Amino acid sequence: DSGVTQTPKHLITATGQRVTLRCSPRSGDLSVYWYQQSLDQGLQFLIQYYNGEERAKGNILERFSAQQFPDLHSELNLSSLELGDSALYFCASSVRTSGGSETQYFGPGTRLLVL
Amino acid sequence: AQTVTQSQPEMSVQEAETVTLSCTYDTSENNYYLFWYKQPPSRQMILVIRQEAYKQQNATENRFSVNFQKAAKSFSLKISDSQLGDTAMYFCAFRRGAQKLVFGQGTRLTINP
Numbered sequence: 001d002s003g004v005t006q007t008p009k010h011l012i013t014a015t016g017q018r019v020t021l022r023c024s025p026r027s028g029d030l031s032v033y034w035y036q037q038s039l040d041q042g043l044q045f046l047i048q049y050y051n052g053e054e055r056a057k058g059n060i061l062e063r064f065s066a067q068q069f070p071d072l073h074s075e076l077n078l079s080s081l082e083l084g085d086s087a088l089y090f091c092a093s094s095v096r097t098s099g100g101s102e103t104q105y106f107g108p109g110t111r112l113l114v115l
Numbered sequence: 116a117q118t119v120t121q122s123q124p125e126m127s128v129q130e131a132e133t134v135t136l137s138c139t140y141d142t143s144e145n146n147y148y149l150f151w152y153k154q155p156p157s158r159q160m161i162l163v164i165r166q167e168a169y170k171q172q173n174a175t176e177n178r179f180s181v182n183f184q185k186a187a188k189s190f191s192l193k194i195s196d197s198q199l200g201d202t203a204m205y206f207c208a209f210r211r212g213a214q215k216l217v218f219g220q221g222t223r224l225t226i227n228p
Binding site: 056 | 221
């Protein structure tokens with residue numbers, strides 16, 4: 001158990017709908033990263049938040065948005081869903097090691113199926 | 116942009132054998148971090164081992180060790196005394212500073228009894 005929690009574990013919805021994925025980072029971790037794992041694109045970085053602020057953006061669609069709240073949990077909102085959005089969505093949080101570097105620990109993921 | 120390449124889509128070995136997974140990467144950076152993550156059938160992403168580019172000594176974690184060749188931009192993972200529980204997808208990943216992880220396409224490793 002990495003200490004990162006994600007809900008829900010599974011989500012089945014229809015095209016055109018909107019869903020919200022939730023992530024709670026490890027205690028004390030300030031950074032949250034979202035990744036998408038699909039069959040054809042592999043693991044892709046979507047977005048990073050640090051202590052409530054957006055820090056970096058990757059290949060995130062305009063239909064997708066995220067935020068990090070004062071209690072440091074994060075939500076990824078996916079709207080106008082398409083079949084191609086079906087994927088496993090991971091949240092990761094980072095902890096600073098004594099060397100000043102960071103290791104990202106992953107949550108169990110949310111499996112999204114768009115029908 | 117950094118890229119990570121895993122040239123072996125699938126590998127299969129017998130239990131107790133040693134297996135080496137290959138990874139190469141491309142970057143112009145001098146300071147960075149390299150990782151191997153394991154993804155078993157449960158789909159959980161589990162950190163196996165990490166290597167700081169400024170360290171010449173290869174990282175080791177129990178049965179897992181790496182061969183880090185900075186000049187060649189190569190970062191292979193060796194699994195000794197392989198076990199059935201090592202069956203998983205293995206992803207090599209690159210990271211610069213506190214930024215995103217860039218993943219390779221993965222190697223599906225099967226350990227046969």
